[in-house]
Amino acid sequence: MTATGLSPSENRDLRRVAGLMVPASTEYKVPGADDPKIVADIERSIGRDMGEIHNALAALAGIADLDDAAAMAKAEAFRSAGGPAVAAFERCVLQCYYRDDRVVISLGLEARPPFPKGHVLEQGDWSLLDPVRKRAKMWRDA
Amino acid sequence: MVDVLIVGSGAAGAAVAWSLAETKMRILCLEQGDWQNSSTYPSTGRDWEARRWADFDISPNRRARETDYPIDDSQSAMKIANFNGVGGGTVFYTAHWPRMHPSDFRVKTLDGVADDWPIDYWALEKFFEENDRMMGVSGLEGDPGVPPRHPPMPPLPLGKTGTLYGRTMNQLGWHWWPSDSTIATQDYEGRAKCINLGHCTPGCAQGAKASTDITYWPLALRAGVELRTRARVREIVTNEQGMASGVVYYDAQGEEHFQPAEVVIVACNGIGTPRLLLNSISSRHPNGLANSSGLVGKNLMLHPWPQVRGYVPERNDGDHAPMLSLWSKQFYETDPNRDFVRGYTMQFARGTGVVTEAVTSMSVGALPWGTDHHRIARELIHHRIQVGIACDDLPEETNRVTLHPDLKDSNGIPAAKVDYKIGENTRRMMEHGIARATEILEAAGAKGIYTSRTLLNSPGHMLGTCRMGNDPARSVVNAWGRSHDVKNLFIVDGSTWVTGGGLNPTSTIQAVALYMADQIKQRLATLFD
Ligand SMILES: Cc1cc2nc3c(=O)[nH]c(=O)nc-3n(C[C@H](O)[C@H](O)[C@H](O)COP(=O)(O)OP(=O)(O)OC[C@H]3O[C@@H](n4cnc5c(N)ncnc54)[C@H](O)[C@@H]3O)c2cc1C
Numbered sequence: 001m002t003a004t005g006l007s008p009s010e011n012r013d014l015r016r017v018a019g020l021m022v023p024a025s026t027e028y029k030v031p032g033a034d035d036p037k038i039v040a041d042i043e044r045s046i047g048r049d050m051g052e053i054h055n056a057l058a059a060l061a062g063i064a065d066l067d068d069a070a071a072m073a074k075a076e077a078f079r080s081a082g083g084p085a086v087a088a089f090e091r092c093v094l095q096c097y098y099r100d101d102r103v104v105i106s107l108g109l110e111a112r113p114p115f116p117k118g119h120v121l122e123q124g125d126w127s128l129l130d131p132v133r134k135r136a137k138m139w140r141d142a
Numbered sequence: 143m144v145d146v147l148i149v150g151s152g153a154a155g156a157a158v159a160w161s162l163a164e165t166k167m168r169i170l171c172l173e174q175g176d177w178q179n180s181s182t183y184p185s186t187g188r189d190w191e192a193r194r195w196a197d198f199d200i201s202p203n204r205r206a207r208e209t210d211y212p213i214d215d216s217q218s219a220m221k222i223a224n225f226n227g228v229g230g231g232t233v234f235y236t237a238h239w240p241r242m243h244p245s246d247f248r249v250k251t252l253d254g255v256a257d258d259w260p261i262d263y264w265a266l267e268k269f270f271e272e273n274d275r276m277m278g279v280s281g282l283e284g285d286p287g288v289p290p291r292h293p294p295m296p297p298l299p300l301g302k303t304g305t306l307y308g309r310t311m312n313q314l315g316w317h318w319w320p321s322d323s324t325i326a327t328q329d330y331e332g333r334a335k336c337i338n339l340g341h342c343t344p345g346c347a348q349g350a351k352a353s354t355d356i357t358y359w360p361l362a363l364r365a366g367v368e369l370r371t372r373a374r375v376r377e378i379v380t381n382e383q384g385m386a387s388g389v390v391y392y393d394a395q396g397e398e399h400f401q402p403a404e405v406v407i408v409a410c411n412g413i414g415t416p417r418l419l420l421n422s423i424s425s426r427h428p429n430g431l432a433n434s435s436g437l438v439g440k441n442l443m444l445h446p447w448p449q450v451r452g453y454v455p456e457r458n459d460g461d462h463a464p465m466l467s468l469w470s471k472q473f474y475e476t477d478p479n480r481d482f483v484r485g486y487t488m489q490f491a492r493g494t495g496v497v498t499e500a501v502t503s504m505s506v507g508a509l510p511w512g513t514d515h516h517r518i519a520r521e522l523i524h525h526r527i528q529v530g531i532a533c534d535d536l537p538e539e540t541n542r543v544t545l546h547p548d549l550k551d552s553n554g555i556p557a558a559k560v561d562y563k564i565g566e567n568t569r570r571m572m573e574h575g576i577a578r579a580t581e582i583l584e585a586a587g588a589k590g591i592y593t594s595r596t597l598l599n600s601p602g603h604m605l606g607t608c609r610m611g612n613d614p615a616r617s618v619v620n621a622w623g624r625s626h627d628v629k630n631l632f633i634v635d636g637s638t639w640v641t642g643g644g645l646n647p648t649s650t651i652q653a654v655a656l657y658m659a660d661q662i663k664q665r666l667a668t669l670f671d
Contacts, residue, residue, distance in 0.1 A: 124304050
């Protein structure tokens with residue numbers, strides 16, 4: 001068992017499946033979810049989902065040792081079965097993948113927490129309300 | 143001994159504590175949760191979205207903090223969302239701030255269903271206004287869809303997303319208006335103005351969102367009210383005269399205490415309140431306290447809330463602003479040409495954060511695994527528009543809160559069990575709303591339209607389980623919150639509601655709570671008669 005609560009073989013399987021779910025892309029200049037830094041973040045962040053992640057990895061056991069076609073078929077079978085283990089697995093991978101600096105920046109966003117800088121929200125076109133203002137009262141008095 | 147003991151420090155408990163403080167009575171509030179520290183709210187860290195599935199999850203069962211109590215909602219079509227701590231649900235709420243309409247208080251007279259309330263909109267009007275000033279509301283006067291009101295701050299900007307919705311609604315000829323919200327758009331009474339940290343749900347690190355821990359509570363404490371946290375009330379105790387004599391509660395160490403009181407006011411919300419009353423059994427009250435009508439826990443209303451979303455070609459505000467921006471009252475009032483009575487508010491939302499988009503889209507098969515993942519992710523992220531349909535919910539006795547036979551909280555107090563089915567009238571209303579929302583999204587140019595009927599939608603509204611009324615056989619409390627059975631026991635939260643309205647309830651919960659507190663103040667000399 002590693003310090004994060006996964007066994008070494010679970011760790012290898014998780015990494016393989018994460019890479020199948022979100023592969024690296026040269027076109028978008030992003031790492032895959034099997035990037036070592038992202039996998040370390042995923043393992044550290046499983047938290048409340050540990051039970052379901054064990055279930056997911058039990059269903060995926062041995063996938064790290066399969067060739068690409070067999071691994072994809074096994075992953076697809078896992079995914080299409082659905083259920084809480086699939087939901088937890090996808091969430092655990094995506095919540096870490098999409099907070100990685102490289103990924104966030106590739107999406108045109110700033111790699112920072114919302115606070116304290118916040119964001120600017122434009123006023124928008126208030127003249128659009130003019131026709132609504134002219135409407136008759138719509139609520140029923142009682 | 144205290145004069146007034148309030149259980150629960152959320153929306154209603156805080157408003158009542160503040161209002162009663164001017165009487166100079168000795169007032170104590172017991173709250174099972176903690177004070178919150180806004181510098182640790184999710185938006186201060188890079189894991190801000192992930193924490194919404196962890197210590198800031200809206201479900202008490204998943205959040206499972208020590209201060210939470212479990213709720214079995216496995217037999218409910220809608221899942222329960224809440225927050226337990228100083229401020230209660232207002233720490234987590236989205237700050238959308240509609241008021242009930244006058245017609246919502248007269249559904250039997252106007253529409254022939256359910257029951258009329260024993261109070262009306264106009265009796266509450268001055269309390270709505272007072273509450274808007276106390277919570278600090280932003281909005282725009284002149285909306286033909288709702289009765290006149292006077293928000294003290296200007297509305298949130300429309301942004302790109304609001305502008306798109308406005309243009310689309312004008313094209314369809316349907317009503318829309320910037321929502322009232324309890325988000326400060328200017329510095330207001332010590333609160334800093336909104337800087338668009340994103341969705342306000344998991345607490346506002348800026349302090350721009352009006353949760354009662356930063357609105358009512360500081361003023362109530364300054365006026366002499368005591369608030370004791372980590373105090374979980376197990377039961378209300380009664381004496382031989384049939385009056386409440388106080389409560390038994392557990393402190394943070396699990397030590398049991400008895401707190402005597404002249405008056406007990408319960409403000410634990412539509413689930414916590416019936417749970418407490420049903421747990422307060424004695425030989426005098428074998429079916430739970432204040433339950434001679436048998437209605438404690440019954441008539442639960444949770445507001446079914448379908449969501450319809452789609453993706454437009456242009457990038458929009460995403461989660462770079464408070465989530466809700468506009469409302470539409472086009473379909474709020476009963477229309478005899480429809481196959482249902484009553485109606486719904488449409489809520490127009492901005493998009494979501496990147497993680498939330500990826501997770502929710504993948505879970506419905508809209509975001510694939512594999513090589514196409516990145517291309518499609520870029521078509522979804524910050525391209526979402528979403529319309530929520532806030533359906534009126536009518537009371538049905540079979541929708542109810544009972545005590546769970548086995549499940550208990552960390553103090554060994556029996557947990558609540560929720561049984562809830564969506565009624566036929568509401569189902570029709572939902573389908574009508576889904577069809578209209580789909581028209582809106584299509585007119586806005588959205589593709590990939592997806593409807594979530596109930597599963598993901600837990601608005602955190604818990605109403606009706608200790609309804610008010612003039613007939614003790616048909617209600618739990620009277621028109622000003624006093625229990626029919628126990629003359630010094632009051633209930634002031636949303637459990638007193640007779641019908642649900644088709645909108646977010648907290649503005650009205652607090653207006654009713656202030657009204658009840660005002661009635662108590664006016665009747666002090668004859669309170670128990
Ligand atoms: C995610 C989310 C979003 C929401 N968005 C909106 C919105 O946009 N607009 C809107 O109007 N409403 C919204 N709501 C609903 C709003 O939060 C509630 O309507 C409101 O908080 C209810 O007020 P209340 O006083 O009845 O109960 P609460 O605010 O729930 O307060 C009850 C308090 O009682 C305490 N308590 C319970 N049992 C005990 C006990 N035995 N002993 C001691 N203390 C106890 C709890 O810890 C809690 O703090 C939302 C809610 C959630 C969860």
